[in-house]
Amino acid sequence: MPLPFLTADRAFDAADDLALPYHDRDRWQRPYRPGPWRVGAAALWLLLASFVLFAAVIIAFTASAAESAVVFGIALAVIAGALRLLRVGAWVSTRGLRQVRFLGTRTTPWAEVASVRTVQQPVRWLGLPRTVQGQALILVRRGRAQQEAPVLMTTHNADFLARHGSFDRAADTIEAWAAENGRH
Numbered sequence: 001m002p003l004p005f006l007t008a009d010r011a012f013d014a015a016d017d018l019a020l021p022y023h024d025r026d027r028w029q030r031p032y033r034p035g036p037w038r039v040g041a042a043a044l045w046l047l048l049a050s051f052v053l054f055a056a057v058i059i060a061f062t063a064s065a066a067e068s069a070v071v072f073g074i075a076l077a078v079i080a081g082a083l084r085l086l087r088v089g090a091w092v093s094t095r096g097l098r099q100v101r102f103l104g105t106r107t108t109p110w111a112e113v114a115s116v117r118t119v120q121q122p123v124r125w126l127g128l129p130r131t132v133q134g135q136a137l138i139l140v141r142r143g144r145a146q147q148e149a150p151v152l153m154t155t156h157n158a159d160f161l162a163r164h165g166s167f168d169r170a171a172d173t174i175e176a177w178a179a180e181n182g183r184h
Contacts, residue, residue, distance in 0.1 A: 028091045028098060031177070032170035035159035037126060038085060045082035049075045089159060090137070090152040090170075092177040097139060099152055106150070110181040114142045116152070118171050123154035125161075132156055137171045 052075040060068035084102060091098040096109040097116070116139055123134040134155040153159065153170065160167040 025094045028093045030089050030091050031173035032089070032159065032166055034086055034089065035157075035161065035163060035166075037161055038088065038158035041158065042082040042085045045078055045085065049078040049082065052078060090174060092174060094181060096181075097152075097174070097178065099139075099150065108139060108141065110178070112141050113178055113182055114140045115182075116140070116175050116178040118175075123151070123156050125156045126158055135167065135171075137174060 052071060056068050056071040056075055059071055081102075087100050088102055089100055091100060094110075096107050097113060098105060098107045116137065118135050118137050120133070121136055122131040123136050124130070125132050136154045137152045139150050139152055152174065153167070155161075155164060155167045160170070
């Protein structure tokens with residue numbers, strides 16, 4: 001089974017002379033691999049889901065089918081949450097820049113993007129309220145003030161904590177997508 005999220009870094013390394021090393025530019029691509037914190041959290045959620053599924057099987061044999069169905073539904077919700085957690089991040093295609101969050105997705109067409117740039121600012125540590133000094137990749141839309149610029153990713157989020165080289169590569173790739181698609 002092909003795992004396209006694992007080929008992002010290898011495609012970037014293999015195409016040193018290309019700014020945008022993707023074959024199918026119309027498909028939504030994440031220009032970096034999910035980080036170990038994000039994958040670890042999703043793995044823990046999937047482990048929890050396996051226990052809940054086991055409980056659903058036991059309940060199916062010992063209690064009513066309705067109670068088992070409720071527990072099975074809870075397990076499916078936990079699995080869906082773990083899979084959604086793995087999809088969180090910044091995605092690019094020729095249609096625009098997509099910011100996937102846990103509970104929502106926002107797509108900005110390239111025509112509305114004024115710039116994408118890296119700035120030094122206080123950022124949230126693993127999405128928690130605690131802030132630390134770090135870098136953030138921000139999206140500046142045409143006709144909007146800098147204060148409204150949403151943060152696409154940071155050096156201290158679940159994908160890039162302690163992986164500064166990966167953050168730099170991902171930020172450069174997204175900036176290259178914005179530069180190439182913004183002039184059309």
